[in-house]
Amino acid sequence: MGATLLGLETEYGLEVEGAGPEEQAGHSRALVESHQGPCHVGWDYRHESPRRDLRGFTLAQLAHDVRDALFDRPSRDVPRDSDRADRVLANGARFYNDHGHPEYSTPECRSPAEAARLDGVGDWTVMRAAEAYATKLGRRVRVFKHNSDGHGASYGTHENYLAERRWGFARLYRAVLPVLVARPLLTGAGKPGSEAGPPCRFQCSQRADFLTEAANAETLANRPVFNTRDEPHADAARWIRLHVISGDANLSPSCTARKLALVRIAIRLLELGAAPDWEILEPGKAIASVSRTLDGSARLALASGAWTTPVEVLRSYTAAARERLDRAEPGDAELVAHAEQCDALLDVLPERPPEFARAVEWAAKLAMLEQYFDSGWDETAARSLDLAFCQLDTEEGLYPALAAAGLADPPAWLDAPSRLDELHEATRAVARSVAVRRFPQAVAATSWGRITLHTSTGARELELRPDACYGDAVRAATSPDELAAAIEDAP
C-alpha cells in the first residue's frame, strides 16, 4: 500500500484578449515562461514512451485531431523543448505548455487528500502566471479549469496511479473500468448541453462526450474510457502507471479527492481479490448515458445480457471497501472514509438536497443555474455562466462566490499561497523539490523517475524510486553531494 503513488495533470483553458486558437500555443508557452519563483527549466524526455500499450505492443504513431493539427503548422520551426517551456517547480511539480494549454502536473502523492491540495497549488500557480503574463502583454488573460470549449474541442485532466506490473491490462481493466463509467455521478464537474451524442439540457460529466472507445492508448483523438498508455515513469518490469483520461477537472477539492479515491479503491480491491465483477458493454455509450441520467438510473448493459445502474456499481465498490479494507492502516482508512461518504451521497442522489450539491460539483452548478433561470432555461446563457463558473479568478469567477455563500466546497487554491512548497509525504517529489529549491545550479536534468545532479565527482544520474521514502535525510541535505547520497540511500 505504501508504495502506491498517484497524481493529477490538468490542461487549463486559456483566453487572451484579441487572440484566437491559432495563437494559443504561443500564448500558452509565454504564460508558462511568466512563472515567478524558483524552478528548473527543462525536462528529461529520454525515458518517455507514449506509444507503448499496456496490451504488449507499440503503436507506429498516435492519432491526432485533424482540425487541431492545422494550428500546428505555423509553429513547426519551434523546437519541442522550447515549445513546451518545461518548468520543474519548487514543490517537485511540472508546469509546461501542452498543445496550447498551460498544464500543471502535481508532485507525486500517496493520499487523495494531499493530491487535491496540490491540485489547488496548481490552480494558484496558473492564476499567478496568467496575471504576470497579462501585465507583460498589456491585455486581458483568463484561465479556466474545465475540459472543453463548448464547441467540440476537449482537453484533459489526467490521473495517474502506480500499480504493480503483475496485474496486467486485463485485470486492471476489469477492476477499474466500472468505476470510471459510474463515478461521474459523484465526481463530475457538469456542463449545460452536449457537444456530441444525444442532446441534453445538462450532464454531470464534462468529458463523457469525447470518450468513444473502450480501451486504447490515444489521448488526442478516438479517446477511450480506459487508457492503455504504458509509460510507467519507473522500473517497467515492476510497475504500471494507470493513466486515466476520462475524468473531469474539478474546482471542488472534495470531488478531486473522491475521484482519486474511487479508483484507488478499485485497485486496492483488485489487490485483495475482492473487486466487484462487472463486465460493462460499450463503455463509451455507457458513460454518456450515466452523464445524461442525473438520478443515477441509467441502464448499463452487461456482457451477460443483464443490465445494472451506476448507483449499483458504485455501491458494490463502496460495500467491498467497507468490508475488506484495513481501517487501521492510514491509506486504507482514508479510502474507507470516502466509501462511507459516497454511500451517504448516493442515499440522497435522487432528491439532490443542498448537502449533496455542496459536496458534488455538478450538482452545485446545476442548482445555481436552475435558481438563476427559474422557469426559463437559456442554453446559450447557461454555457456562458458555466464558463464563468470555471474561470480561475477569486474576484470574478462564480465558483468562489458560490463557495463563499456556503453552496460549494471552498476552492483548494485559497490555501495555496501559505503552503506553496510544502510536501506532506516522503515521496520522490521531495528529492526533486529539494534539488530545485536548494541546489538549482546542480540540477542537470530531471523527469519523474530520474534526476541528474552535478556533484564534486561529476554528473550523477540517480533513479527516483516510486516505493522509496525520501524523508529527513533528503530534506536535510546541505550540498548536491549529500543530496545525491541521500537519494541513493533512501530506504
Place this chain on the structure above:
Amino acid sequence: MNLEDDRRTIRPEPGPARRELEDPGPRRPDVDRPGPSDELLRRMRRVDPDQAKRYRQRSGQ
C-alpha cells in the same frame, strides 16, 4: 442487446419512472434550497450571455 427487466442481475430500489431515450433533461427536485448570495448574483448578472459563443480552444489531450 437484450435489456429486458427479467434479465436484470439486481433489482433497483423504487425510483423515478423510466425515461425515454431522448432524455428531456434534469428536473428540479422538490426540496427547499438556500438562495444564491448577493455577491454570486452580482457576478452572474455581469456575465456576458454570449461569451461562450466566442470562446474557442485548441483541442488537447
